[in-house]
Amino acid sequence: MRVRENRLGQGGSAKSGGSEKFMHHGAYGERLGRSFGLNHPPVLQAETQQGVRLAVTELQIGRAGYGITGPMGVEDAYLICLNLLGQTTHELWYDGRSVCSGAYAAGSVYVIDLRCDPVTYIGDPLHSLYFYLPREALREASACPGAGGAADLATAPGKCFQDAIITSIGHTLLPIFGSQGGAHQKLVEHLLQGLCAYMAAEYGGSRKSAPVTRGALAPWQQRMAMQMMRERIFEGVSVSELAEACRISVGALIRGFKKGTGLSPHQWLLSRRLELALDLMADPDASLADIACNVGFSDQSHLSRVFTQKMGVTPRVWRKSLANDGRAMA
CATH class of the missing domain: 2.60.120.10 (Jelly Rolls)
Incomplete structure (x- = not known):
């Protein structure tokens, strides 16, 4: 998606071994x-x-x-x-x-x-x-x-x-x-x-701090930029706003963010939106147009382009294979 006016992402049966009583919702x-x-x-x-x-x-x-x-x-x-x-x-x-x-x-x-x-x-x-x-x-x-x-x-x-x-x-x-x-x-x-x-x-042991990459943002700056993009993942946030919050220039923000993450702020935001889209696409009744709108893409075509580029297949092919896997497991 193009950055308009320097704005990022602006877009129009489990078995439990007898433990059925467990109702927690951790990553399992x-x-x-x-x-x-x-x-x-x-x-x-x-x-x-x-x-x-x-x-x-x-x-x-x-x-x-x-x-x-x-x-x-x-x-x-x-x-x-x-x-x-x-x-x-x-x-x-x-x-x-x-x-x-x-x-x-x-x-x-x-x-x-x-x-x-x-x-x-x-x-x-x-x-x-x-x-x-x-x-x-x-x-x-x-x-x-x-x-x-x-x-x-x-x-x-x-x-x-x-x-x-x-x-x-x-x-x-x-x-x-x-x-x-x-x-x-x-x-x-x-x-x-x-x-x-x-x-x-x-x-067990002390958590080792990640090594600082030369030319990257300071850890607090990277966390700040990521937090702001997460909080405004649907409507988008301008690069200038990110730079102001991190107290650096726009150019330094873009260079430092890419140096530290391997992605530009724009690419990082698209990856987070794609993650949300993947989660929603598991529901076979959700339309691609609605999903695109709900996660911040400008339209279904934009979602399809980004999805195909990242995943190597179109959203429809991915959903079809997911449905086939579900039937095979049934």
């Missing part, structure tokens, strides 16, 4: 499934001794070329991803900035920090387990004798590693996803609580 189960365009992914849930939610969700995408996931939600928690299939093309973004790109092998593990508004690109068929660990649960586990004292996980963003214990826990849980009722709920609780304690003891 149905909510996490929506980020990947999946309905009713199987999920197992438990609680810590102090009642903090733990969960593991099994996600499967049987086709290649899925593209960018929808937003997973920003919260004070981690996702531990156990990759049951390898990926030749994978990328992870934090707050609109690419932090990890490359291939990973089957059996590898990586950590996603949900505080950083994560989005991933998936190029190959996917089969993974996503363990949901709130930092509150890690703090509780860290208070146990012999555990570390921090609620952060000291792992590099998106960096894959091998861990036999995480892999063993995942493979032990896999058959339980297909079981009926809550016969294995005690085992699920034991394994998820054990994983939480293990992560706190083995990977």
